[in-house]
Amino acid sequence: MDVIFDPNRQKAPGGAGAAAADAPDPVKDGDQRSFMADVVEASRQVPVLVDFWATWCGPCKTLTPTLEKVVRQAGGRVRLVKIDIDQNRQLVQQLTQLGLPLQSVPTVAAFWQGQIADLFQGALPESEVKRFVEALLKVAGGQMPAADLLGEAKAAAEAGDHQAALQLFGALVQEDGDNAEAWAGVARSLMALDQEDQALQVLGSVPEKLREHAEISSVRSALELAAEGRAARGKLAEFEQRLAADPDDHAARIELAVALNAADDRAAAADALLEAIRRDRAWNEEAARKQLLKFFDAWGMADPATLAARRKLSSLLFR
Numbered sequence: 001m002d003v004i005f006d007p008n009r010q011k012a013p014g015g016a017g018a019a020a021a022d023a024p025d026p027v028k029d030g031d032q033r034s035f036m037a038d039v040v041e042a043s044r045q046v047p048v049l050v051d052f053w054a055t056w057c058g059p060c061k062t063l064t065p066t067l068e069k070v071v072r073q074a075g076g077r078v079r080l081v082k083i084d085i086d087q088n089r090q091l092v093q094q095l096t097q098l099g100l101p102l103q104s105v106p107t108v109a110a111f112w113q114g115q116i117a118d119l120f121q122g123a124l125p126e127s128e129v130k131r132f133v134e135a136l137l138k139v140a141g142g143q144m145p146a147a148d149l150l151g152e153a154k155a156a157a158e159a160g161d162h163q164a165a166l167q168l169f170g171a172l173v174q175e176d177g178d179n180a181e182a183w184a185g186v187a188r189s190l191m192a193l194d195q196e197d198q199a200l201q202v203l204g205s206v207p208e209k210l211r212e213h214a215e216i217s218s219v220r221s222a223l224e225l226a227a228e229g230r231a232a233r234g235k236l237a238e239f240e241q242r243l244a245a246d247p248d249d250h251a252a253r254i255e256l257a258v259a260l261n262a263a264d265d266r267a268a269a270a271d272a273l274l275e276a277i278r279r280d281r282a283w284n285e286e287a288a289r290k291q292l293l294k295f296f297d298a299w300g301m302a303d304p305a306t307l308a309a310r311r312k313l314s315s316l317l318f319r
Contacts, residue, residue, distance in 0.1 A: 027068050030081040032091035038081050043111035047140045049133070051082045052092070052107045059123035060106045066126050067108065070133055073176060077137055110136045149175065153185055162192040177207060184215035191222065199223060214301075221298035229262020236260075250276050250283045254291055261295060270295060270309035277316055289313070 030038045030050070039048050051067055053060035064082065071080040085092050085105060092102050100109060100116065109119040110132075117139060120132060153168035169185030176182065183206050190199035200223060206216055232239075232255050239256035242249050253276040260269035273295070276288035292313065296306045 026071050026074070026076055026079045028079075028081055030083050032088045035081075035083075035091055039111050040114050042079060043115075044113055046076070047078045047117070047136050048111045049078060049080045049136075050109045050111065051080060052085050052102055052105050052109070053082060054085050054105050057105045063106045063108075063123040063129075066124075066129050070126065070129050074133060074137070078133055108132075112136065112140050150179070150181060150185075153182075157185065157189065157192075162189045165189045166193065178210065180206075180210045180213040180215045183210060184213075184219045187219045188222070191219075191226065196223060196226060218297050218300055221294050225258065225261060225294065225298050228258050232256075232259035233262045236263075248279060250280060250288065254288055257288075257291065257295075266295070266299060266303075266305035267308065270305060270312070274309065274312050274316065277313070281316075 028038065039050055042048050049067060049071065051060075051064055053064055067080055071078055083091065085102065096102050100119070101107065101121070104121060106123060107119065107121045110117045118132070118136060124132070149168055149172040153165050153172060156162075156165035156168060166186060166189035169182050169189055172179055172182035173186060183202065187199040187202045190196070190202065199219070203216065203220060203223070210216055236256065236259050239252045239259065242252035243256065246252075253272050257269040257272035257276075260266075260272060270292060273288045273292040276283070277286075277292070281289065292309065296310065299306045
């Protein structure tokens with residue numbers, strides 16, 4: 001896929017972006033009068049999800065916004081019709097008689113070609129809703145590029161093909177400028193390609209509403225640590241000598257941790273900071289603990305090094 005990422009590129013007037021902006025909203029409220037037109041007949045053109053919900057249903061308040069988000073990201077390839085079961089009891093009764101299990105909500109039924117193609121009940125997380133919609137689109141002969149691009153980009157990054165990952169993440173940013181994972185993926189790919197200046201430029205182009213997102217914050221911390229690490233990497237022996245002379249030289253221990261992290265020895269970097277915390281947690285306004293939290297942010301909360309160090313930190317703080 002030949003895609004060059006440009007965070008400042010705008011979609012041309014009248015192009016795909018303008019067409020998407022001019023398209024009708026694929027999400028609407030329905031009722032028993034409009035059900036045949038909005039769902040059954042409409043499903044002969046595109047798949048239609050029907051969200052059966054109720055005002056008293058707590059899980060519905062979580063699921064409905066997720067459904068709306070996923071459907072809108074599909075770019076018109078699927079529609080969503082929301083049905084309040086309390087306001088449409090006759091319709092619910094008719095559908096129940098046809099075998100649709102509406103005894104509990106939320107229930108989401110997928111219609112294609114006038115028939116029920118699939119359904120699920122309960123509030124699913126966004127990732128599972130996306131998989132449900134992707135499966136539906138495959139049945140209908142369509143696809144969901146945003147989800148496919150993100151998965152392909154992550155796979156490329158994990159395989160070490162950072163140039164391919166950059167192109168894929170960049171394509172996703174052009175497709176969906178509000179996708180924080182895509183922006184973060186572009187910046188991380190540039191870092192992996194030793195293009196940290198460009199990664200900083202990308203972070204500067206991130207939409208304001210996404211700048212405090214965990215994914216963006218994580219990349220920002222990683223860039224800061226990379227800069228600190230370059231300055232400290234050549235001084236490992238110096239820091240070790242200082243600690244040999246004075247094991248309570250906490251500044252040296254923190255600098256040693258930064259250098260170890262720059263050398264990609266995350267476990268040793270965390271252990272150095274944990275030892276500083278064990279010796280004097282309050283030193284320099286808890287500088288060692290704050291540095292460790294910065295590592296966690298940069299590494300990601302699911303990283304094995306983060307998980308292991310967090311357990312050790314908890315045992316120190318709550319012993």
